[in-house]
Amino acid sequence: MAPSMEEEAPSKSRVTVVGSGNWGSVAAKLIASNTLTLPSFHDEVRMWVFEETLPSGEKLTDVINRTNENVKYLPGIKLGKNVIADPDLENAGRSMFLCFYGTDANMLVFVTPHQFMEGICKRLVGKIKGDVEAISLIKGMEVKMEGPCMISTLISQQLGLNCCVLMGANIANEIAVEKFSEATVGYRESREIAEKWVQLFSTPYFIVTAVQDVEGVELCGTLKNVVAIAAGFVDGLEMGNNTKAAIMRIGLREMKAFSKMLFSSVKDSTFFESCGVADLITTCLGGRNRKVADAFARNGGKRSFDELEAEMLQGQKLQGVSTAREVYEVLSHRGWLELFPLFATVHEICVGRLPPSAIVEHSERIPKLSLVEKST
Amino acid sequence: MAPSMEEEAPSKSRVTVVGSGNWGSVAAKLIASNTLTLPSFHDEVRMWVFEETLPSGEKLTDVINRTNENVKYLPGIKLGKNVIADPDLENAGRSMFLCFYGTDANMLVFVTPHQFMEGICKRLVGKIKGDVEAISLIKGMEVKMEGPCMISTLISQQLGLNCCVLMGANIANEIAVEKFSEATVGYRESREIAEKWVQLFSTPYFIVTAVQDVEGVELCGTLKNVVAIAAGFVDGLEMGNNTKAAIMRIGLREMKAFSKMLFSSVKDSTFFESCGVADLITTCLGGRNRKVADAFARNGGKRSFDELEAEMLQGQKLQGVSTAREVYEVLSHRGWLELFPLFATVHEICVGRLPPSAIVEHSERIPKLSLVEKST
Structure with missing residues (x-):
């Protein structure tokens, strides 16, 4: 049942949000508030939902479409009546990609847990046609020995799409209740496309800025979790705000130098x-990386991260600990360990080779990083 | 009673700390731990103390020299036996500046409250001879309508000295107990002199880095207090970490653009x-600017800063409030108000022209700052 395209103005964009967790639901809400008023977008925002049956026996998509709330991942927040939940990725794909190519542009917002992205890309391969732009809101790509496996690159390569990223200080629940916040769009070449994403996400309480640096923006979203582990150790050791600020600054410097x-x-x-x-x-x-690292340090490293995670996070895993391991492998592989004492020390503490107090005891190694700054 | 200079190696530097408050005492401790081991410095560190009579009837300098502690401003911390308290600025001046010029270099560390500096400079004019270098640790210079009145410039102009600055995340009591921290030396031209200051202050727990940017470093030390007021408002309004991080980031951006x-x-x-x-x-x-601004916002702006200061700070004044007023005058005078919405809004809230919630409600004005960034 193809809609009658001829009745609509040409070159309107249609937005699909792939993912419907906490952050995905907030992203759909932000976007849906804008598509209603921006003439260059269709009102409807389609949100792909990984279908679940709720304890009530109802399907999650049915409840979202009936109540206009994601009762499981963002309860209490109206998403906007123009958000339509769709349980079938390929159906969603078919309706979007097949019906509208030729006249309309499609904009795909990827906001799933990062481990699902490879599978999702496989299912979409060959189904995307026409003028399609993508953006990834997914934090925490993997850093493999040969270098980081950027989610934006995965999307670009697998689906043949230009892919921007959106990252920032975005605690979903705070943005959901419209507390003031900001975000950064990273783009590769087209400033025009970046501005379109900025338009789509911006609200008076959510200020979005575009920068031409996909890799820098995306790496920030991953590497910060390693620094948060370090900051958590400082908190757990009760070393005070001076030390915490110094560790955060050194962490930011290593993020910059590594990127x-x-x-x-x-x-x-x-x-x-x-x-x-x-x-x-x-x-x-705030954040769970900081919190569990704080508990780890308070226990003098005697209880493992696995144990504390299980106890404190109800099955969620800490990205910081695995990112620290991945970064360590890159540093080790490339002979850069000496240049990144904070990153290296975080991993060594996480695996129990060093005590939590090493996060500052190894500080005398830190001035070596000035070498990196000169070389980059 | 001039010491026998011939017995000592030439070109040794002698350090005098002008000021003996909380931070001055910690600075003397840091320096004194280094002069003992660095061959290019005389062991003795002379500390000029604004003389006071303690409740016991003893003079503060006598107690410092007897106990090796500044019992009033840094109780419980040994300064090092080579720290000598001297109550008379001009005497201290005479012994340093007259006896040693010709053979020895003198290094003057200024670390008094900023309102005393003009008087101190007047008393030292004409008394400084020979090879003398200065550094200012004084935060919070005044920002006059025609531009900031930098303490380093005051020292340079009044005393004819080259003057570096040392600023950073330096809560004196945390450094006193040797918690890990960092600082930045800003210098104008001579990298060699900057390195000498770095050597003099650095310890394994206090990492000092030199940058060729006196004005940037010194302005950071002043302007951050305005941002701390904004952060305090966000805390008082209980707007969460996202908003606080955004306000801090926008504040950092305005600090950079203004400087x-x-x-x-x-x-x-x-x-x-x-x-x-x-x-x-x-x-x-932490910090008192943040704390009082938090209380101000919790009271909905109904109790003035003067009243809250009097109640919460035992006679101390908030630098952030007066700096915000001074910055506002500059912005207004130069027609820059629109470019610095955060700085401008902080002042307008402080004087009661806007409610505390304006700190984020005026956020829609914030993107205009991108104009500044392009122009600078």
């Missing part, structure tokens, strides 16, 4: 954006 | 140093 050594295109200025310093602050003040 | 518009020599990279992002974090997490 620039991996991608020469990465810009210093990106780290002043919301994705950089602001997200780092948020993550080091 | 660069006043001094084209100011470098972006300075704001990544301890004096920039780290000091900002420390000040916005």
Whole structure:
């Protein structure tokens, strides 16, 4: 049942949100508030939902479409009546990609847990046609020995799409209740496309800025979790705000140096954006990485991260601990361990090779990083 | 009674700390631990003390010299036996400046409350001879309508000395108990002199980095207090970590833009140093500016800063409130108000023209700052 396209103005964009967790639901809400007023977008925002049966016996998509709330992942918040939940990725794909190519542009917002992305890309391969743009809101790509496996790159390569990223100090529940916040869009070439994403996400309480630095923006979203582990150790050791600020600053410096050594295109200025310093602050003040690392240090490293995670996070895993291991492998593989004492020490503490207090005891190694800054 | 200079190696430096408050005493302790081991410095560190009579009837200098502790401003901490308290600025001046010029270099560390500096300079004019270098640890210079009145400039102009600055995330009591921390030395021309200051202050728990940017470093130490007021409002309004991080980031951006518009020599990279992002974090997490602004917002702006200061700070004044007023005057005078919505709004809230919630309600004005960034 193809809609009558001829009745609509040409070159309107249609937005689909792939993912419907806590952050995905908030993203759908932000976008849906804008598509209603922006003439260059269709009102309807389709949200792909990984279908679940609720304890009541109802399907999650049915409840979302009936109540206009994601009762499981964002209860109490109206998403906007123009958000339509769709349980079938390929159906959603078919309706979007097949019906509208030719006249309309499609904009795909990826906001799933990162481990699902490879499977989702496989299911979408060959089904995307026409003028389609993508953006990834997914934090925490993997850092493999040969370099980071960027989610934006995965999407670009697997689906043949240009892919921007949106990162920042974005605690979903705070944005859901419209508390003031910011975000950064990273784009590769087209400033015009970036501005379109900025338009789609911006609200008076959610300020979005675009920078031409996909890798820098995306790496910030991952590496900050390693620094949050370090900040948690400082909290657990009760070392005070001076030390915590110093560790956060050194962490930001290592984030910058590491990103620039991996991608020469990465810009210093990106780290002043919301994705950089602001997200780092948020993550080091609150956040589960900081919290579990705090508990780890208070226990003198005697209880493992696995044990504390199981007890404190109800089955969620800490990204910071696995990212620290992945970063350590890159540093070790490339002979950079000495240049990144904070990153290296976080991993060594996590695996029990060093005590939590090493996070500052190894500080005398820190000035060596000035070598990196000169070389980058 | 001039010492026998011939017996000592030439070109040894002698350090005098002008000031003996909380931070001055910690600075003397840091320096004194280094002069004992560095061959290019005389062991003795002379500390000028504004003389007071303690409740016991003893003079403060006598107690410091007897117990090796500044019992009033840094109780419980040994300063080092080579710290000698001297009550007479001009005597201290005479012994240093007259006896040693010709053979020895003198290094003067200024660390008094900023309102005393003009008087101190007047008393020292004409008394400083020979090879003398100065550094200012004084935060909170005044920002007059025609531009900031930098303490380092005051020292340079009044005393004819080259003057560096040392700023950073430096809560004196935390450094006193040797918790890990960092600082930034800003210098004008001579890298060699800067390195000498770095050597003099650095310890394994106190990491000092030099950058060629006196104005940038010194302005950070003042402007952060305005941002801390904004952060305090966010805390008082219970707006959460996202909003606080966003406000801190916007504040950092305005600090950078304002400094660069006043001094084209100011470098972006300075704001990544301890004096920039780290000091900002420390000040916005703890600190009295944040604390009183928090109380101000919780009272809905109904109790004035003067009243809250009197109640909460035992006679101390908030630098952030007066700096916000001074900055506002500059912005207003130069027609820059629109470009610095956060700085402007902080002042307008402080004087009761806007409610505390304006700190984020005026956020829609914030994107205009991108104009500044392009122009600087």
